[in-house]
Amino acid sequence: MSATHLSDVLSAPPLSVTRPSIESGWQRAGKLWSNLKDICDLLRISTAASLADDDFLFQHVQFKAGQRIHTVGQPFDMLYIVNSGFLKTVMIDESGNEQVLSFPMKGDLFGIDGIHHKQYVSEAVALSSCDIILVPFKKFMAMGRTHVELETSIYSVMSRELIREQAMVSMLGSLSAEARVARFLVSLSERFSAMGYSGKEFNLRMTRHEIGSYLGLTLETVSRTFSAFNEIGLITVDQRAIGVKDINALRTLRRLPPSRTRAKQESIIATRRTNTQVRKAAATV
Amino acid sequence: MSATHLSDVLSAPPLSVTRPSIESGWQRAGKLWSNLKDICDLLRISTAASLADDDFLFQHVQFKAGQRIHTVGQPFDMLYIVNSGFLKTVMIDESGNEQVLSFPMKGDLFGIDGIHHKQYVSEAVALSSCDIILVPFKKFMAMGRTHVELETSIYSVMSRELIREQAMVSMLGSLSAEARVARFLVSLSERFSAMGYSGKEFNLRMTRHEIGSYLGLTLETVSRTFSAFNEIGLITVDQRAIGVKDINALRTLRRLPPSRTRAKQESIIATRRTNTQVRKAAATV
């Protein structure tokens, strides 16, 4: 039952569908399968009528916490969609250190980074029990050719991922530690809400170390910032349990001391310049 | 002649090609046009035979330093390929600050971020005179349907961009200021070399401020780091003129003081632990 390699659990698609299961997916021979429409729904993609016709089935695979869905250097042929559970994706830099890139959860697609070099550049690790849908890329592309709106959606999802990374770069390049942690919590809250869970009370599935890696901070800074937010009453913290008390404060929390801001905000600069001159004048008196 | 809006310079494709020009592209009515094969070559994409057949022509447009190729919120319908010149792409955060995301140059594709929301999320600004190829996205997708290897390449290029952003996140999250600046120089050197220019002597086309924004540093830190590298003999600097003296030293320059490294390198941890114990033992003697 403990599959360490995908190939161990792969099986041929069922010849016929038996019965719908509770969650999205059909069951057959103890395995779950999803059709194209299920997948589009999961990805929050516009789902035109024609998609429902396609009877190709995508296999689900279960992973337990700690197991790897794919590893660096492994030949690419699949994309993956999270049906349930929590994961992290990491890059391994030349000195062997892990850098967390994302925390995929229900409805998220990962594995895209494997397309270019025909092998994965990152690793995906389950942080909890996970149900993952396998999406053979070749097949998916072929389907995009027959369902034009699907093709558009694939490009759209890839574009979305790029935007996500750009936002990440922007955050790492310009926000203070407090602001990063605050946004991280807001983002988690919103994602939990979107999934139908509580956005006010939730458990972190990742360690402080992993959060720190994701945000470009040390685990100590993350811990301290949680504590600080707790003291101000923005959140409550007890180990992995988070209670969001003032999400708007978290949302608008700017970098306390700006960074390479300055430029552009002429008014502020003008004001500061005036102050400086006043100060100088006072000094010379 | 000074076009501030793309629509001012757009014209219908020529009915027939007249004569090949010096650089990639054909000339007609004072304008440059490229075919599919030119574009694939420029993007360093596998170029199968069938591509040469396609006689659709892509229009070139010239921009002068400071002009914007596209802006935030502008409706998306084009991708852009740099045929010559230098640009920057920037995101504007909620407080109006620019964050530099990339410095596109010859052969680079940009505008991908516009696909998802059907409008651009970033801006592209010319840093020098530029010759840009317009790639109507709809048309490009359609061509991908008839040339399967092109479709694959489009996905591949998008994946490449995602990897680039991931590498950027990784760098911002884990490297010291020195290491970031060093890698920036190495990257520039390699790109200039790949373009046929000298990778040892080149001029920066961007300001210290823009480099700083790109690397998540202040302009002062960038300037100081250049000066420091200069003193160690890794490079020579004179304003925008850079001479790379020891690219390997730049390449391997690690973060002087590590960050959230620690984990994973068992040997080092073991060593450090031993040292600590030794120190403790010494202290108790």
Next chain:
DNA sequence: CGGGTCTTTGATTAGGTTCAATAAGAGTGG
């Protein structure tokens, strides 16, 4: 030549890392 932008360099400050020690859980096996 002059005004504006860009760059360099210095002095000071502060935010975040590093090192260290303790506490709190989670998992394991006797």
Next chain:
DNA sequence: CCACTCTTATTGAACCTAATCAAAGACCCG
């Protein structure tokens, strides 16, 4: 079920990198 261990989290103190503030010099372009 509890002791033991390993991982994870919290908190403190000292240090250090990079930001901030400031000023002067270099360059560019009309």
